């Protein structure tokens with residue numbers, strides 16, 4: 001779109017937006033969906049691809065695992081685990097699928113989850129239960145969210161003697177809340193229940209403490225809040241589960257991974273996961289470059305997370321003030337994304353289209369829970385979910401507030 005035809009009050013992004021290649025005629029408020037990769041990180045990825053193509057055989061056969069160690073080392077402190085406990089997957093959907101397929105379920109077992117989980121993950125959980133004869137128990141969570149304890153209570157009330165495992169997000173996608181993971185994990189582990197933690201929004205959003213939480217498996221996307229290239233998911237496996245852990249797709253070393261691992265001086269899990277068939281692993285390698293970029297651009301990863309959280313809260317408050325509505329979740333449960341229930345009966349799809357076409361705002365609007373078309377409906381009215389990153393500025397949320405006021 002030509003800049004001349006933008007609305008007169010079209011807001012400027014932050015000066016750091018020049019480090020990304022985002023269309024300047026957009027107001028990008030949906031980082032939470034697919035992230036956005038800075039140009040310097042894409043350049044680093046390109047350099048990894050160039051190295052791969054100079055000698056593909058040495059790259060895959062000899063170097064890949066060692067090169068991946070750099071990204072494992074970048075992730076480990078953010079996840080609260082040892083670097084060797086991390087392998088790579090294309091994205092969180094693959095990671096959840098892999099975890100579910102390593103979970104022993106039998107008829108009569110229950111797999112606990114909740115209605116605010118991501119649809120792809122719920123689908124994989126349904127499939128796994130159908131394959132094994134187990135029952136999927138989907139807890140309802142309160143919305144608006146009154147407190148961390150209300151979320152934990154709603155989930156834990158569904159635990160029974162048959163609950164074998166729990167699939168839980170550390171940050172929910174539709175309701176954009178940081179779940180009370182510490183308390184939930186403590187209470188589940190006290191009952192011997194294994195945890196699959198979906199940390200799709202995990203790294204670069206909030207610190208995780210996977211070891212202390214004693215989760216069995218966790219997975220997430222570096223392409224979201226670590227601003228890595230697309231296709232840079234990670235998967236954590238608790239050390240005691242690694243000897244039997246297998247990728248859903250077996251590769252060359254599946255039958256001989258222990259001797260191969262011993263000869264190579266690598267953990268057996270790396271031998272299988274670092275080469276699951278031929279694949280472009282340059283996005284995995286660029287995770288370390290993305291972490292370095294963010295630490296440099298914001299001062300540190302902590303400063304980056306603090307910046308995003310403060311901006312999301314300020315943006316959320318600007319919208320709530322202008323529309324005269326209350327935030328849908330307390331501040332302490334809100335990070336770099338915030339969801340707001342909108343006081344309207346207008347169809348969510350129409351609203352989203354108007355925000356994009358008339359105002360050039362890229363933001364998701366969820367359908368209400370009651371709409372059959374709603375993929376992740378959580379409220380009785382449409383819900384808008386805003387994101388904040390280094391390239392955003394507060395003026396963009398004030399503009400969103402004006403746009404919503406006009407459209408509602």
Ligand SMILES: Cc1ncc(COP(=O)(O)O)c(C=O)c1O
Nearest residue numbers: 091092093118169173198200221
């Ligand atoms: C909580 C959560 N889990 C899983 C996913 C799936 O991520 P992907 O589509 O990259 O596999 C998402 C994506 O937005 C998500 O928000």
